[in-house]
Amino acid sequence: MILEGKIFPYRKKIEELFLIAQQQLAEDFSNANISLNFVGEEEIKQLNNRFRQVDKVTDVLSFPNLEKRPDEKLKKFSSSIVDGVLFVGDIVICKKQAKRQAKEFGHSMKREVCFLALHGLLHILGFDHVEKADEKLMNATAEEILRQAGLAR
DSSP states (O other), rough: OOOESTTTTTHHHHHHHHHHHHOOOOOOOOTTEEEEEOOOOOHHHHHHHHHOOOSSOOEEEEEEESSSOOSSOOOGGGGGOOBBBBEEEEEEHHHHHHHHHHHHHOOOOHHHHHHHHHHHHHHHHOOOSSSHHHHHHHHHHHHHHHHTOOOOO
16 A cells, blocks of 8 residues: 555554555555645635535545445456556545544544544545445444554544
8 A cells, every 4th residue: 555645643553544444344455545634724624615615624535536335346446557556545634623623522633633534545435424324334344443453432
């Protein structure tokens, strides 16, 4: 897996979390490229407004590069591999919003950032929470991965 972007100081824990996700989801991230970046409130607000028509700060945005469902494997998209790399998508996290939420939920910034990174990953892998059943699946998947990473609530 290639994880690009400015994600320090949580890089190692997020990489561990994504490896657990790979195992849990029976996926192969060996040639997957995922961009993960922190941005400020103004930038995430602009992105949220531009791509979702919601004019407010949010915690995380996901930009999938593939039209994938949770039950599909990345290997299905082998025709999209360019120079040995499958561009899966981009995840953008607002650090200030993550900090507020960590305080609100009473857990560490590390746990919140990891949760948001995983939430973004699940979205770019086709999970969503629009319908109740989909939300239940996404939440259960996230909680199990977080538990295995030692980040359960």
